[in-house]
Amino acid sequence: LRIWGEQGQAALEKSSICLLNCGPTGSETLKNLVLGGVGSITVVDGSKVEVGDLGNNFMVDESSVGQSKAKTVCAFLQELNDAVKAKFIEECPEALIETNPSFFSQFTLVVATQLAEDSMIKLDRICREANVMLLFARSYGLAGFVRISVKEHVVIESKPDHFLDDLRLNNPWPELKSFAETIELNAADPVAHKHTPYVVILELLKAKMMSMDEDNYKEAVDASFKVFAPRGINAELQQIINDGCAEVDSSSSDFWVMVAALKDFIVHEGAGEAPLEGSIPDMTSSTEIYVNLQKIYQAKAEADFLVIEEKVRNILKKTGKDPHSIPKSVIKSFCKNARKLKVCRYRLVEDEFSNPSLSELQRYLSSPDYSFAAGFYILLRAADRFAANYKVIPGHFEGEIDEDIARLKSTAVALLNDLGCSGSPLNDDLVSEMWRYAASELHTVAAFVGGVASQEVIKLITKQFVPMSGTFIFNGIDHKSQLLSL
Amino acid sequence: MASSAVQPSRSRDLDKLLLRSGNLVGENFEPGPQLRDDLREYVRILVVGAGGLGCELLKDLALSGFKNLEVIDMDRIEVTNLNRQFLFRLEDVGKPKAEVAAKRVMERVSGVNIVPHFCRIEDKEIDFYNDFSIIVLGLDSIEARSYINAVACGFLEYDSGDNPREETMKPIVDGGTEGFKGHARVILPGTTPCFECTIWLFPPQVKFPLCTLAETPRTAAHCIEYAHLIKWDEAHSGVSFDPDDPEHMKWVYDEALKRAELFGIPGVTYSLTQGVVKNIIPAIASTNAIISAACALETLKIASGCSKTLSNYLSYNGVEGLHIKVTEFEKDKDCLVCGPGILIELDASVTLQKFIDLLDEHSVLHLSKASVTHRGKNLYMQAPPVLEEMTRSNLSLPLFELMGKVPKDILHVTGIAIKDDKKTSCLRKLRIVFKGVDGVTDMDMAGGA
Numbered sequence: 001l002r003i004w005g006e007q008g009q010a011a012l013e014k015s016s017i018c019l020l021n022c023g024p025t026g027s028e029t030l031k032n033l034v035l036g037g038v039g040s041i042t043v044v045d046g047s048k049v050e051v052g053d054l055g056n057n058f059m060v061d062e063s064s065v066g067q068s069k070a071k072t073v074c075a076f077l078q079e080l081n082d083a084v085k086a087k088f089i090e091e092c093p094e095a096l097i098e099t100n101p102s103f104f105s106q107f108t109l110v111v112a113t114q115l116a117e118d119s120m121i122k123l124d125r126i127c128r129e130a131n132v133m134l135l136f137a138r139s140y141g142l143a144g145f146v147r148i149s150v151k152e153h154v155v156i157e158s159k160p161d162h163f164l165d166d167l168r169l170n171n172p173w174p175e176l177k178s179f180a181e182t183i184e185l186n187a188a189d190p191v192a193h194k195h196t197p198y199v200v201i202l203e204l205l206k207a208k209m210m211s212m213d214e215d216n217y218k219e220a221v222d223a224s225f226k227v228f229a230p231r232g233i234n235a236e237l238q239q240i241i242n243d244g245c246a247e248v249d250s251s252s253s254d255f256w257v258m259v260a261a262l263k264d265f266i267v268h269e270g271a272g273e274a275p276l277e278g279s280i281p282d283m284t285s286s287t288e289i290y291v292n293l294q295k296i297y298q299a300k301a302e303a304d305f306l307v308i309e310e311k312v313r314n315i316l317k318k319t320g321k322d323p324h325s326i327p328k329s330v331i332k333s334f335c336k337n338a339r340k341l342k343v344c345r346y347r348l349v350e351d352e353f354s355n356p357s358l359s360e361l362q363r364y365l366s367s368p369d370y371s372f373a374a375g376f377y378i379l380l381r382a383a384d385r386f387a388a389n390y391k392v393i394p395g396h397f398e399g400e401i402d403e404d405i406a407r408l409k410s411t412a413v414a415l416l417n418d419l420g421c422s423g424s425p426l427n428d429d430l431v432s433e434m435w436r437y438a439a440s441e442l443h444t445v446a447a448f449v450g451g452v453a454s455q456e457v458i459k460l461i462t463k464q465f466v467p468m469s470g471t472f473i474f475n476g477i478d479h480k481s482q483l484l485s486l
Numbered sequence: 487m488a489s490s491a492v493q494p495s496r497s498r499d500l501d502k503l504l505l506r507s508g509n510l511v512g513e514n515f516e517p518g519p520q521l522r523d524d525l526r527e528y529v530r531i532l533v534v535g536a537g538g539l540g541c542e543l544l545k546d547l548a549l550s551g552f553k554n555l556e557v558i559d560m561d562r563i564e565v566t567n568l569n570r571q572f573l574f575r576l577e578d579v580g581k582p583k584a585e586v587a588a589k590r591v592m593e594r595v596s597g598v599n600i601v602p603h604f605c606r607i608e609d610k611e612i613d614f615y616n617d618f619s620i621i622v623l624g625l626d627s628i629e630a631r632s633y634i635n636a637v638a639c640g641f642l643e644y645d646s647g648d649n650p651r652e653e654t655m656k657p658i659v660d661g662g663t664e665g666f667k668g669h670a671r672v673i674l675p676g677t678t679p680c681f682e683c684t685i686w687l688f689p690p691q692v693k694f695p696l697c698t699l700a701e702t703p704r705t706a707a708h709c710i711e712y713a714h715l716i717k718w719d720e721a722h723s724g725v726s727f728d729p730d731d732p733e734h735m736k737w738v739y740d741e742a743l744k745r746a747e748l749f750g751i752p753g754v755t756y757s758l759t760q761g762v763v764k765n766i767i768p769a770i771a772s773t774n775a776i777i778s779a780a781c782a783l784e785t786l787k788i789a790s791g792c793s794k795t796l797s798n799y800l801s802y803n804g805v806e807g808l809h810i811k812v813t814e815f816e817k818d819k820d821c822l823v824c825g826p827g828i829l830i831e832l833d834a835s836v837t838l839q840k841f842i843d844l845l846d847e848h849s850v851l852h853l854s855k856a857s858v859t860h861r862g863k864n865l866y867m868q869a870p871p872v873l874e875e876m877t878r879s880n881l882s883l884p885l886f887e888l889m890g891k892v893p894k895d896i897l898h899v900t901g902i903a904i905k906d907d908k909k910t911s912c913l914r915k916l917r918i919v920f921k922g923v924d925g926v927t928d929m930d931m932a933g934g935a
Binding site: 002024028031035050055080141284285286287290291429432440441444455458465467472477479481482483 | 494495496497498499500502503506507508509510542545546549550572575593594595596665666698702703704705749750751768770771772773774775776778779780782783786793794796797800803804805806807808810812
């Protein structure tokens with residue numbers, strides 16, 4: 001019983017993941033993915049197992065001290081799931097990024113852990129160019145960082161938690177109307193009366209007022225807000241069909257071809273509405289009437305689907321592609337999920353780092369709920385700058401605490417200035433914390449960050465559920481972790 | 487200036503938190519090697535549950551400086567556990583989860599000692615739980631959480647000003663997951679709300695109305711529950727349905743299919759049958775990893791003071807993007823479980839039997855078949871028969887005498903209460919005050935001190 005079903009499982013099994021650095025952050029990410037059933041993994045890490053690693057990494061043990069960490073972690077993961085194809089490369093990821101960028105093209109997705117800013121930027125360019133999905137994850141004391149970097153990720157099966165049923169009571173089609181009219185609500189038979197589904201009741205209620213006593217009538221009243229669900233499509237779907245990619249040509253992906261067909265449907269046959277989803281929620285009713293009502297909804301959904309399918313085939317023909325290159329089942333799923341489509345786009349980290357949304361950054365730094373997360377965001381970058389300048393991690397040495405902290409603070413302030421946020425507050429306690437952590441990798445923080453990272457990887461590969469947008473900052477002090485949209 | 491220690495240490499990363507001072511730390515934080523060594527030597531942590539959460543918790547705690555761990559779980563390993571309970575292998579199927587989990591973690595993390603307990607949590611004496619510094623929960627049932635909560639809160643004592651006495655406060659860290667969602671919370675009895683204070687947080691379980699199942703099924707789930715809840719008893723009177731028995735499951739599936747065909751309802755599959763009957767929401771390794779990590783981190787913070795703690799409830803939802811929210815819930819001062827205890831005033835002449843009868847009639851408690859303990863001593867036990875016989879003679883004695891003739895004290899009672907139409911066994915704390923026997927009564931004072 002998997003939450004992402006058979007198709008999702010198949011996608012995972014076909015995928016090939018590359019992990020950079022297998023400290024606890026990377027190892028825990030990969031552990032969850034291997035348990036999830038990914039097909040193949042390649043672990044890249046140039047370091048040897050040290051005694052200190054025994055205190056934070058479950059995938060190394062005493063017998064492995066002195067050996068290649070990548071090799072050790074790989075062996076453990078293989079034991080976890082013997083079906084996975086596990087390889088290791090004993091090389092420093094930073095060096096690989098410099099000398100062999102084409103190495104990354106072979107993978108479905110790269111999980112890059114514990115990289116500093118300049119390596120992140122280089123790798124990002126490489127993967128974006130090669131169209132390889134990329135996810136960054138990092139643990140630093142009680143702080144953590146997760147960021148997806150993909151040009152565009154589209155989701156048909158977004159499976160949101162709560163979404164209004166597609167009842168169309170505010171805009172019923174002829175068959176639904178006439179079905180409702182065949183039910184005689186005024187009939188004296190009390191049994192028949194209480195077995196009328198609320199959809200029908202609401203339909204008829206719009207014409208006349210009646211008393212409500214039984215469960216089904218109560219349901220009608222409770223559900224009546226659904227009658228007032230706005231007609232037409234929501235703002236998000238509107239944005240998708242207005243997107244430039246909906247103007248399709250021969251290079252367009254299947255998704256955008258279907259969006260183009262959808263757009264045409266909405267404008268014409270749909271009269272402003274998306275295709276009917278076709279399923280209805282359970283409601284108090286006699287079995288017979290409920291099943292008949294279900295059939296009415298299913299028939300309309302099928303009719304809408306056929307119209308869209310025709311449009312898809314025509315567009316494919318027009319753009320010089322095989323009209324049957326998109327399977328029926330895919331178009332059907334697209335129609336069913338039309339109201340819930342998602343398009344996710346991610347800026348290059350370089351762009352975000354050099355040009356973050358100032359208004360958002362300032363808001364985050366001044367908000368009590370966001371200030372620690374935003375502070376950590378800035379300080380992680382400041383720590384990288386510090387290390388690049390002074391050739392040592394802030395806090396590495398026990399002595400010179402005050403001087404070190406002062407230097408870290410001035411580095412952070414300079415960064416804020418560079419970004420145009422010179423007035424923004426920077427929490428001094430947080431600066432001291434950053435010094436205190438000295439780039440340590442704590443197991444529990446790594447496990448949390450690894451959990452988040454692995455979950456997002458699964459969403460990206462199965463193309464189900466909506467991946468996070470923005471940059472995730474883990475805040476292990478008061479757990480007010482946040483997603484920053486910069 | 488001096489550089490970091492030359493001697494390589496396992497504690498290389500943890501040392502940053504434990505040996506260095508900070509400003510965003512716990513009240514009594516004393517950084518230094520002593521703290522690190524004390525965590526290893528003296529702090530004892532109990533993990534309740536060795537399933538998806540429990541396995542992650544043991545690993546996380548073993549790698550967070552704790553060396554004395556114990557784990558309790560009454561289940562054996564099944565094949566379906568293997569995809570997320572990463573400590574278990576195919577050859578472990580059938581063995582007790584607690585034992586295998588303990589063994590595996592000890593194999594990989596040298597120096598940690600984990601004592602497994604293959605039994606129900608109710609099988610342990612209450613004092614067993616008092617031996618631990620912190621209790622961490624990786625459970626999947628409300629009832630089990632309720633039980634441990636009542637046990638831990640039972641240790642809490644209040645002073646004469648009705649303030650909780652800190653040395654009797656037994657922290658609980660509780661985690662739970664369901665699909666992409668989860669929660670982690672810190673319970674400091676007497677200070678934060680306990681599990682019972684916020685029981686309204688749990689949504690009621692989905693139950694189908696009986697008439698729908700019997701007369702007007704509309705969905706596949708209705709057909710399945712009909713076969714499971716109604717048809718099973720009709721056809722197998724006396725034999726209770728066992729969801730882990732594949733023969734039973736197949737029977738329910740076949741019956742559900744027949745009914746579905748009769749009513750023209752599509753969608754009954756074997757997999758759906760299992761899901762509906764076992765009320766399963768598929769578990770995900772990553773959610774378990776996230777929640778356990780949060781719980782283990784909080785455990786480290788509570789034990790060491792190395793950082794501020796979660797205050798006090800974290801909810802997590804990874805369905806659409808990522809949503810993490812921290813809520814500071816407030817204690818219910820009238821809570822039956824973590825409050826100072828329900829006050830019961832009695833005449834010194836009331837017998838133990840009369841007291842037990844009173845509990846049944848009590849307007850709030852409604853506790854029937856009560857067993858009574860006072861400061862660890864059994865005053866009356868309803869079961870087992872040998873204990874019942876031994877304590878039966880106490881029933882006719884005045885409670886005041888049995889409690890050592892003190893004017894007021896705490897009693898613990900266990901019995902059956904009715905919650906949501908279900909009979910559940912529960913543990914309650916009572917504050918007994920004997921009328922007219924207070925140390926500062928008018929009679930005593932009249933004679934001068």
